[in-house]
Amino acid sequence: MLHRVIYASEAVGATGASTLSIAQILGVSERNNRRDHLTSCVMFHQGHILQAIEGGRTDLDRLIRRLLDDPRHTGLRILGDAPINARRIDEPMGLCADPAALLDRLGLNCLSRVTGVEAEVLLDIRKAA
Numbered sequence: 339m340l341h342r343v344i345y346a347s348e349a350v351g352a353t354g355a356s357t358l359s360i361a362q363i364l365g366v367s368e369r370n371n372r373r374d375h376l377t378s379c380v381m382f383h384q385g386h387i388l389q390a391i392e393g394g395r396t397d398l399d400r401l402i403r404r405l406l407d408d409p410r411h412t413g414l415r416i417l418g419d420a421p422i423n424a425r426r427i428d429e430p431m432g433l434c435a436d437p438a439a440l441l442d443r444l445g446l447n448c449l450s451r452v453t454g455v456e457a458e459v460l461l462d463i464r465k466a467a
């Protein structure tokens with residue numbers, strides 16, 4: 339049984355704001371998620387973070403525990419956690435390259451109050467793009 343977890347959090351320091359910080363996160367995530375059969379994509383926008391992760395329950399829960407312990411972000415809140423029939427993300431760790439444009443298509447200008455439903459729509463738009 340596959341699940342999809344979507345969470346939002348707030349960046350600490352330069353997390354998500356510098357190429358180096360993003361590359362560090364993507365590098366480790368790509369390696370671990372491939373190992374754990376997780377697929378994921380992450381969006382950084384003006385200090386806010388949104389990530390969707392798909393995979394098996396045990397691997398997801400293990401990753402969420404690591405994410406909760408990671409000082410590079412704070413205020414992690416789960417926006418969605420539900421079983422899924424099929425994955426909507428097909429890579430171990432994708433970066434949403436143009437978050438402002440994607441948010442614009444949803445009529446949002448900020449991720450601070452994004453809901454789980456809106457995050458699912460963002461995934462749909464991204465997959466259709």
Ligand SMILES: Cc1cc2nc3c(=O)[nH]c(=O)nc-3n(C[C@H](O)[C@H](O)[C@H](O)COP(=O)(O)O)c2cc1C
Nearest residue numbers: 363366367370371378387401404405408410411431
């Ligand atoms: C915004 C953000 C997203 C992250 N996403 C993932 C992820 O998808 N997979 C992952 O393994 N680690 C991710 N991490 C890193 C974890 O919090 C943790 O540092 C890492 O999994 C530890 O891996 P290691 O035990 O191999 O050193 C993320 C960190 C941040 C700040």
